[in-house]
Amino acid sequence: MSLFDDQRQQHTILEATRHAALEFLNSLASRPAGRAPHLMSHDVLPEDGLGAQRALATFRAKYEALLSASPGPRYLGFVTGGSTPAALAGDWLVSTYDQNVGSDGDSIATTVERETLGLLRSLFGLPDLFEGAFVTGATMANFVALATARQWAAARLGIDVSEQGLWRLPPLPVFGGSPHASVIKALSMLGMGRQVVESIPLLPGRMAVDPTALEARLAVLDGMPAIVVASAGEVNTGDFDDLERLSALCKRYGSWLHVDGAFGLFAACDPARAHLLRGLDAADSITADGHKWLNVPYDSGFVFTRHLDLHQQVFKVTAAYLGDDSDLSHRTPEDSRRFRALPAWMTLMAYGRSGYREVVARCCSLAQQLGQDIERSPHFELLAPVRLNIVCFALRNADAMRRDRFLSNVKEDGRILLTPTFFAEKPAIRAAFANWSTRKEDSAVILEALEDGTER
Numbered sequence: 001m002s003l004f005d006d007q008r009q010q011h012t013i014l015e016a017t018r019h020a021a022l023e024f025l026n027s028l029a030s031r032p033a034g035r036a037p038h039l040m041s042h043d044v045l046p047e048d049g050l051g052a053q054r055a056l057a058t059f060r061a062k063y064e065a066l067l068s069a070s071p072g073p074r075y076l077g078f079v080t081g082g083s084t085p086a087a088l089a090g091d092w093l094v095s096t097y098d099q100n101v102g103s104d105g106d107s108i109a110t111t112v113e114r115e116t117l118g119l120l121r122s123l124f125g126l127p128d129l130f131e132g133a134f135v136t137g138a139t140m141a142n143f144v145a146l147a148t149a150r151q152w153a154a155a156r157l158g159i160d161v162s163e164q165g166l167w168r169l170p171p172l173p174v175f176g177g178s179p180h181a182s183v184i185k186a187l188s189m190l191g192m193g194r195q196v197v198e199s200i201p202l203l204p205g206r207m208a209v210d211p212t213a214l215e216a217r218l219a220v221l222d223g224m225p226a227i228v229v230a231s232a233g234e235v236n237t238g239d240f241d242d243l244e245r246l247s248a249l250c251k252r253y254g255s256w257l258h259v260d261g262a263f264g265l266f267a268a269c270d271p272a273r274a275h276l277l278r279g280l281d282a283a284d285s286i287t288a289d290g291h292k293w294l295n296v297p298y299d300s301g302f303v304f305t306r307h308l309d310l311h312q313q314v315f316k317v318t319a320a321y322l323g324d325d326s327d328l329s330h331r332t333p334e335d336s337r338r339f340r341a342l343p344a345w346m347t348l349m350a351y352g353r354s355g356y357r358e359v360v361a362r363c364c365s366l367a368q369q370l371g372q373d374i375e376r377s378p379h380f381e382l383l384a385p386v387r388l389n390i391v392c393f394a395l396r397n398a399d400a401m402r403r404d405r406f407l408s409n410v411k412e413d414g415r416i417l418l419t420p421t422f423f424a425e426k427p428a429i430r431a432a433f434a435n436w437s438t439r440k441e442d443s444a445v446i447l448e449a450l451e452d453g454t455e456r
């Protein structure tokens, strides 16, 4: 099959793709929310290709039935959402337009990316002094933010890490209460080391850091610049560090405040929950995810910082053939990059502030409902108050093995998908609501699937 044959068939190929996409979307309500992968034989690289239409048909025949409904309404695993109709349309066009936002000046795409960062700033209520960048997700946003924090801390000790590396530095103190695993991974990638993080005690019964304990640590630093990693939306319970207290402490002791708000930053969309983020605007750097509560397809996260100069010192890319200092490529680990602002632009323009207020409020009220249902159930026990969109609970009197058996029953049943965790050393279960399409009617199905899972 020649590529030019496929080019002549472009219309038919895209029609078949559209058809496949619609069939998949229409299956979401009935497709299992998760499924264990099957063992199957691998295809080999064909000497002569099949052409796009037969490749598509082959993929669909072999794999499509085994894909999960993770973008559907009852996937409650990680805090990932689905794709809004506008975001999906935008994402299709990202591939079609295939613009490289790695350099300014050849296409309007980079302008749209800047504009979209502005829309997000407005959605989150961030002052204009925060400059942003699009990355692939919150892990990379944390990586970029902590690299910038490292640059700041080292500069305070007279070293430009970007130029000279870490070689002459003592370990830079990093403090956190319950930092996300991706923060630890980022510290490994940054050469700072996973072990550099010092866990600060949490408030009793909470996943939020004890500010008094943090202050005790900051007070004895003796001029060492420290990085404080705060959680705005802790992944097990949706708890929030007290950003107002933490930002005041960081100001007082001259520390860097990084806020990981991968999903929790979206509390800003709902006036009833925006108070959880009080103090956010004093942060030095902020992480948020697009492929969680914004409900754009995967491969979307954002980082904001008020220190663009330091940020660009780390990520600047200079070569005779590249553009000037204002390019967005001086803000990201990648050089060539997809136009990932477009799905975000599309969904923000399509649904606006009130659309996101509604999505966030609905997800939170569904989580509240499940929390109440669990409190009433004889089989389950609520482990933490539902503060946002995550319900953390346990199967009564179950050890980790029984909990896992229950979760695999539930997965096999397929109506919902939940993920395991530990809370206060108890084998626990978490249900996260972040999908725009989950409705009130789903509450009863979710509860029924949970109760049924205890019977097998």
Ligand SMILES: *Cc1c(COP(=O)(O)O)cnc(C)c1O
Binding pocket: 079, 136, 137, 138, 139, 140, 180, 182, 233, 234, 235, 260, 261, 262, 263, 289, 301
């Ligand atoms: C999901 C999550 C991350 C990591 O995000 P990815 O998009 O999976 O890279 C980081 N921090 C928090 C709080 C999260 O919930």
